[in-house]
Amino acid sequence: MTPDEKLKSLGLTLPPPPKPVASYVPCVRTGHLVFVSGQLPFKDGKLAFTGKVPTDVSIEQAAEAARLAALNALAILAEAASNLENVAQIVRVGVFINSADGFTDQPKVANGASDLFAEIFGDIGRHARAAVGVNELPLNAAVELELTAELAAWPGYFRLK
Amino acid sequence: MTPDEKLKSLGLTLPPPPKPVASYVPCVRTGHLVFVSGQLPFKDGKLAFTGKVPTDVSIEQAAEAARLAALNALAILAEAASNLENVAQIVRVGVFINSADGFTDQPKVANGASDLFAEIFGDIGRHARAAVGVNELPLNAAVELELTAELAAWPGYFRLK
Amino acid sequence: MTPDEKLKSLGLTLPPPPKPVASYVPCVRTGHLVFVSGQLPFKDGKLAFTGKVPTDVSIEQAAEAARLAALNALAILAEAASNLENVAQIVRVGVFINSADGFTDQPKVANGASDLFAEIFGDIGRHARAAVGVNELPLNAAVELELTAELAAWPGYFRLK
Numbered sequence: 001m002t003p004d005e006k007l008k009s010l011g012l013t014l015p016p017p018p019k020p021v022a023s024y025v026p027c028v029r030t031g032h033l034v035f036v037s038g039q040l041p042f043k044d045g046k047l048a049f050t051g052k053v054p055t056d057v058s059i060e061q062a063a064e065a066a067r068l069a070a071l072n073a074l075a076i077l078a079e080a081a082s083n084l085e086n087v088a089q090i091v092r093v094g095v096f097i098n099s100a101d102g103f104t105d106q107p108k109v110a111n112g113a114s115d116l117f118a119e120i121f122g123d124i125g126r127h128a129r130a131a132v133g134v135n136e137l138p139l140n141a142a143v144e145l146e147l148t149a150e151l152a153a154w155p156g157y158f159r160l161k
Numbered sequence: 162m163t164p165d166e167k168l169k170s171l172g173l174t175l176p177p178p179p180k181p182v183a184s185y186v187p188c189v190r191t192g193h194l195v196f197v198s199g200q201l202p203f204k205d206g207k208l209a210f211t212g213k214v215p216t217d218v219s220i221e222q223a224a225e226a227a228r229l230a231a232l233n234a235l236a237i238l239a240e241a242a243s244n245l246e247n248v249a250q251i252v253r254v255g256v257f258i259n260s261a262d263g264f265t266d267q268p269k270v271a272n273g274a275s276d277l278f279a280e281i282f283g284d285i286g287r288h289a290r291a292a293v294g295v296n297e298l299p300l301n302a303a304v305e306l307e308l309t310a311e312l313a314a315w316p317g318y319f320r321l322k
Numbered sequence: 323m324t325p326d327e328k329l330k331s332l333g334l335t336l337p338p339p340p341k342p343v344a345s346y347v348p349c350v351r352t353g354h355l356v357f358v359s360g361q362l363p364f365k366d367g368k369l370a371f372t373g374k375v376p377t378d379v380s381i382e383q384a385a386e387a388a389r390l391a392a393l394n395a396l397a398i399l400a401e402a403a404s405n406l407e408n409v410a411q412i413v414r415v416g417v418f419i420n421s422a423d424g425f426t427d428q429p430k431v432a433n434g435a436s437d438l439f440a441e442i443f444g445d446i447g448r449h450a451r452a453a454v455g456v457n458e459l460p461l462n463a464a465v466e467l468e469l470t471a472e473l474a475a476w477p478g479y480f481r482l483k
Contacts, residue, residue, distance in 0.1 A: 023275035024290040028252050030311040031193060032353060035253045038291035091350050092357045096293045099458040106460045114345035129346040130360035130468040132418045133458030136260040136294030138267045146291040150352040184436035185451040189413050191472040192354060196414045199452035257454045297421040297455030299428045307452040 003084035003120050010119060014075040018042070026076040029151070033091070034080050036147040039072040040139065041065035049142040052100040057142045059105055063112030066095060069145035070113035074120070081151050088152035090117045090127040096144045099133030106131045113145055164245035164281050171280060175236040179203070187237040190312070194252070195241050197308040200233040201300060202226035210303040213261040218303045220266055224273030227256060230306035231274035235281070242312050249313035251278045251288040257305045260294030267292045274306055325406035325442050332441060336397040340364070348398040351473070355413070356402050358469040361394040362461060363387035371464040374422040379464045381427055385434030388417060391467040392435035396442070403473050410474035412439045412449040418466040421455030428453045435467055 001009065018026055018039075027036040041049045041064075049065035051057050057065065070093075078084050095110040097103075110131035117125035137144050162170065179187055179200075188197040202210045202225075210226035212218050218226065231254075239245050256271040258264075271292035278286035298305050323331065340348055340361075349358040363371045363386075371387035373379050379387065392415075400406050417432040419425075432453035439447035459466050 023272065023279035023287060024254070025287045026289075028250060028287075028289045030250055030252050035289040035309070037289040038293070089350060089352055091352050093346070094291065096291075101457070103458050104460060104462045106458070111345065118345035126345060126347045126350075128348075128350045128357040128359040128468075130416065130418075130466065131460060132360070132456050132466055133460075134293050135262070135296040135457040136264050136267070138265060138292060138294075140265045144291065144293055146289075148357070184433065184440035184448060185415070186448045187450075189411060189448075189450045191411060191413050196450040196470070198450040199454070255452065257452075295454050296423070296457040297425050297428070299426060299453060299455075301426040305452065305454055307450075 003087070006120050012071065014078055015072060017075040017079045018072065027080050029080055032150050034077060034149050034151060036073045036076050036149070038144045038146045039069040040141040041068035041143055042072060043068055047139055047141055050140040051142060052098050053103055053109060053142055055100040059108050062097065062109040062142050065143040066109055066112035066145060067116050069143050070116045073145060073147040077147065077149055086151050087121065087124070087149055089124045089150040090121060090147070091150050092128045092148040093117070094146045095129065095131040096134045096137060097131065098137045098142050099135070103133060106133050109143065164248070167281050173232065175239055176233060178236040178240045179233065188241050190241055193249070193311050195238060195310045195312060197234045197237050197310070199305045199307045200230040201302040202229040202304055203233060204229055208300055208302055211301040212303060213259050214264055214270060214303055216261040220269050223258065223270040223303050226304040227270055227273035227306060228277050230304050231277045234306060234308040238308065238310055247312050248282065248285070248310055250285045250311040251282060251308070252311050253289045253309040254278070255307045256290065256292040257295045257298060258292065259298045259301070259303050260296070264294060267294050270304065325409070328442050334393065336400055337394060339397040339401045340394065349402050351402055354472050356399060356471045356473060358395045358398050358471070360466045360468045361391040362463040363390040363465055364394055365390055369461055369463055372462040373464060374420050375425055375431060375464055377422040381430050384419065384431040384464050387465040388431055388434035388467060389438050391465050392438045395467060395469040399469065399471055408473050409443065409446070409471055411446045411472040412443060412469070413472050414450045414470040415439070416468045417451065417453040418456045418459060419453065420459045420462070420464050421457070425455060428455050431465065
């Protein structure tokens with residue numbers, strides 16, 4: 001199955017990639033690498049999970065938030081790569097988790113994103129990862145996720161406007 | 162206008178790039194990419210903004226701190242690239258903001274840095290970004306900023322000593 | 323001295339590289355670069371330093387924790403590079419320090435890792451670095467460290483399984 005077919009089989013649809021925010025952009029390509037900006041768990045234009053884990057948001061919900069942020073990152077990557085079939089490797093995923101005092105299960109939350117990449121891409125979806133807790137995130141999001149990927153094809157130097 | 166002319170028109174001067182701290186260095190070049198170490202809002206050898214946002218440092222001051230850290234990163238980049246005209250792309254900016262409980266406007270703070278890169282470099286200054294809150298930073302700085310950039314020219318493998 | 327001889331002279335042995343955790347892997351190689359996942363201060367399969375700095379763990383202990391996490395990252399890098407002599411440059415080190423309120427000496431903690439890289443590799447061990455405080459880390463580890471390195475040799479596209 002192609003990544004697009006795999007997405008469909010999981011009942012997932014890529015959201016429209018977010019518009020440029022201001023002086024920073026959804027992603028930048030340099031050589032074979034694409035760096036995707038930190039993504040929040042937006043769904044249909046609304047932040048779906050806000051607050052601290054596990055007091056405001058359960059671990060399961062936070063994992064879903066990480067999956068949602070990953071889906072947004074994939075939407076950006078799909079546009080940058082023209083097609084997800086041009087992705088050669090998910091290289092690195094950074095996950096920041098809005099953590100209540102004493103919460104130390106950040107890996108379980110980040111797995112929500114990591115599992116999605118593996119489901120969509122198989123072996124080339126397995127990535128290096130850093131998952132850490134932080135005390136506050138933009139808009140009180142439960143999770144922020146950034147992504148670095150390698151492209152196989154070279155559809156010209158491209159950057160989202 | 163060249164980046165240097167643009168800096169001048171903004172009334173800005175690059176500070177002397179910081180000396181190597183110890184076992185780590187201001188930046189490392191690998192292929193086309195330069196990774197700049199985390200920079201604090203130093204001005205004339207003194208940390209200009211310390212404490213948490215927005216309780217000790219206002220959002221506007223914190224944005225100025227981010228701009229200052231960005232200027233220090235540019236000074237390092239300018240030395241690594243021989244000349245800022247050799248910069249092909251600002252690739253990724255990571256901004257860590259010393260956040261008081263309940264502060265969720267990290268993007269407004271990070272814009273202080275992002276806007277500077279766009280002002281100096283135009284389109285190639287627009288970058289991928291991750292901005293997150295943290296509970297503590299080195300020397301109680303209000304902001305720490307790290308940078309990845311792509312160079313166009315290849316003035317030999319170079320690393321600041 | 324080769325890096326392996328240097329390790330030996332310091333009385334250090336690389337631990338067995340950690341097994342893949344799940345959907346993420348110990349490291350990913352893309353072109354000349356290897357991205358190593360966030361490492362904790364594991365020793366003989368046990369987390370050696372847990373809690374916040376400096377209340378639960380002293381600065382000196384935390385620096386030792388950073389050194390231990392760096393040693394684990396080196397074990398992964400050694401396997402990815404076939405041999406540490408194939409490492410061309412330690413590029414970037416990210417250090418997250420589990421920080422008690424008011425702790426601002428993150429650089430002293432991170433030096434535990436930075437010094438090790440310089441001891442083992444000399445000049446090519448000197449790296450770009452970002453060291454920040456965070457309020458919580460996985461498994462309550464005192465430190466988490468991630469690493470990007472450049473390889474000189476190309477032993478084929480390789481990724482730890």
